[in-house]
Amino acid sequence: MNFSRKFFTILMLFLIWLLLTGKATLDEVLTGIFVAIVISLFTGSLVSKRGMFHFLPEQLWGKVKFIFVFMIELVKANVDVAKRVLSPKIPLNPGIVRVKTKLVYPNDKLWLANSITLTPGTMTLDVKDDELFIHWIDVKTTDPDEAGEIIKGAFERHLGGGQ
């Protein structure tokens, strides 16, 4: 497990290094591998809890679907904000709601919180254990389950990848 985490970190760092340098000459690649290994020795256990688990085919497919859903939601959110800001009488009905999540791992919660912030009308205020506090610009319901389904339903299904 520990080795798998480190290997995952090395892969990720090396990929970013390759994209940043933009050329694949021998000394660049060797430096990249060296630096990635040194960094992963210190931070390997922090970057990911499950390591190479993320590269299982169904996990990768889940991530692709997640990115697709997320991009659509991002554009919708921006059209929504533009409508609200540009209308003469700003339509607002703000409130703070509490939502429960089934996700266990901190990284998944981070992704969920980030994507909630970027989707229409919602912003994560805080994450405490399995509860998310969300500022909602147009409150439709105060019931935690219903609100959760509206706010994070699709995301959580794609992130959880089979609970």
Added chain:
Amino acid sequence: MLHTVLNIFGYILLSIGCFFLVVSSLGIIRMPDLYNRLQAGTKASTLGAMCTIMGIGFLHPDWWIKCFLLTLFILLTNPLSSSVLARASLRSGVKPYTLVCNECKEYLEEEEK
């Protein structure tokens, strides 16, 4: 031919990005309180910055990969910073404007325990 298509695409993306950046700054002025301002500021400025940078990537194809990485990092860090700002201001007692359901009182009480 390809060059022209890339240019047109790049300029379209640049204009969309600029539009959303203007919307986000208008939102920061027009919204009534801090939390709604943060909402407008985060969402519109994220997509605005992403579109602008990707547009530049299309205009200069050599920079495409770096522009792509930049958008990725903006996508990861922008919502995080707004969440942290909102959380900090809620804890230091900035009052929200007409809340429909006030879970934040409960939240602050739990925080004090």
